[in-house]
Amino acid sequence: MGQEDKKVYILDTNVLLHEPLAIYSFQEHDVIIPMTVLEELDHIKDRRKDVSRDARIAIRAIDDALRDATPEEIAEGVRLEKPGDESLSGHLSIYPDHALPEKSGFLPAVENDNRIINTALYLQNEKDPLMVVLVTKDINMRLKAKGAGMQHVEDYRTDQLISDVSLMSKGFRQLDHEFWAEVGECESFQEGRDTFHVIDEAILPDAFPNEYIIDTGEQFAARVVTKGDGKVTLHDLGRERILGRQAWGVQPKNVYQAMALDALLDPSLDLVVLTGPAGCGKTLLALAAALELVVEKGIYSKVIVTRNTPEIAESIGFLPGTEEEKMAPWLAAVTDTLEVLHRHDESPDGSMEYIMDKANIQFKSVNFMRGRSIQNALVLLDECQNLTASQLKTIITRCGEGTKIVCSGNLAQIDSNYLTPVTSGLTYIAERFKNFEGSAHVYLNGVVRSRLASFAEEQL
Structure with a gap:
């Protein structure tokens, strides 16, 4: 030069x-x-x-x-x-x-x-x-x-992998035609109850591991398993089957929630990234899946809930009580979700206390995650849109054997002075881990919280 x-x-x-x-x-x-x-x-x-x-x-x-x-x-x-x-x-x-x-x-x-x-x-x-x-x-x-x-x-863009947030992968591919009309004949095989299809890579160019495939019909839904030698192997999930799955009494309201729940309930996935607008069900699905995997299936021994709180390092020490009690104001979204999951119980307060103990739910500050090695736990990291790539790296590298981490956030609600949707750590890991076979990303399209929330998301 x-x-x-x-x-x-x-x-x-x-x-x-x-x-x-x-x-x-x-x-x-x-x-x-x-x-x-x-x-x-x-x-x-x-x-x-x-x-x-x-x-x-x-x-x-x-x-x-x-x-x-x-x-x-x-x-x-x-x-x-x-x-x-x-x-x-x-x-x-x-x-x-x-x-x-x-x-x-x-x-x-x-x-x-x-x-x-x-x-x-x-x-x-x-x-x-x-x-x-x-x-x-x-x-x-x-x-x-x-x-x-x-x-x-x-701007400093070394850690920026895409030039516009519209180019960010949604984690699924919605075909504008019926899948089988394009495929015709293909090789299929069974493994236990699961059906797999091997198709030509030209039908799904640029497919990546754990990308979900849905079409205009009401039947087909699949997930990419492997890709290589000009072939793509799909796990046939069946639209009706994944829409019928439940976790802790929660059933998906649309196919996007169904794909997210499929990823959340799969222990072979170590990282699940959930993005989408406010009210699309990110926190509800993550917490319901966590309770299902910890309490019902016993796959993990505890649930660690944490989130980014920009002012927490300065103000947490002045709040009374234990770390969990100090964290309560910032984790109200999670406790509110727990209340929703148990609102029909005979004694909701008693149910919440029982579940908090049974699932060993721990509220932790992001600050105190450094230096730890988290084993056999399911980590729910909320509000990730306000974290940088290096901050998320610090947290993800804490995860040891048998640990699954769920990162969720809404890129339209960034509070940081220096982050944008394309430079957010949430965008960075969604793109960086796209080709990692142990991760999945799902953008939850559509607001299901209420018709008021849906109208506000579209019109305001």
Whole structure:
């Protein structure tokens, strides 16, 4: 690559909090970190919020890269080296943005964001004709930078696998014709009560393991088992059969819920991702399946319920009671669902206490999942749309032998300032695990909570 093709990337603080090792993500290009970013990381690293851990990791990564360098070398740029990554040949430098000269056109240096933007503007002029790019996950900062004259401003998209959320796999394929009209004859075989069909891969191009197949008819429903040698093997589920399945008294209201319940009740699947609008039944189905698998079938020994709570690390310690009691306000959706499942019992309160004990349901904070090894449990991770890919990786890698994890969320209800539907960790794992034979993803199409909720989802 010629010198004229090299780019210079200036990183905002939120990029390093989103991905602490982001300095290694720019291959042969140079990375500059303004001094203001280091100061912000320093202020964040001692907070009680979960983000402080990411700040400490980022600081250590920068220290490792610059440890043996002199001040002159740091100003000039130190070669980035990461074992096993031969494409990495860029340089890392720290820029003393506090020493920037006064210049017309710069933003008032009263805010840290403005100081970082001013650094980018200054370097854009200094390093011309090299392309200088400001990288930030803050949408408003990107707008301010462009308005101030920054030519190249980007979101950090290294962990983004799709360019638009409409391209995200739904986990199922809805054919616009009847399946057997397209297939004709094929090889079929039985294994116990289960029927399998082997069809030509051209009929289902780009099929992936555990993708569900439904058609315009009212009978056919199948799941992809294997793919290879130009053939796709399907497990014939039967639309009527999966719609008739139950878990803890809950029966699917549509074929999308039926596919989700099939994945939830299958112990061979270690990861199930459920997405869809509010009111489509994600939490209800996950909890009903959990009770069925733990209490009725005894496949798992406990249910661990957790969810992302952005403010929980700061405020949980000031709430009274045990960890479960502290978590109660954030897990009300789960306890509400338990009430729904037992509302017709003679003594609903007694039933809930009995089930909580029988199923060994534990409410845990995401913060306290780090460092654990979870064995023989069913983990329900709710509100995943607000987690980053690295946060979800931390939780999923806690799962040991005999553990199944269910990640659910609504990509239309992201509360994070720095996440969008395409950069959410929920989108990332749904796409990254698409070809893993131990996972399934189902988008629950349609709201079944109430006609009011359905109208609101469509019209508001």
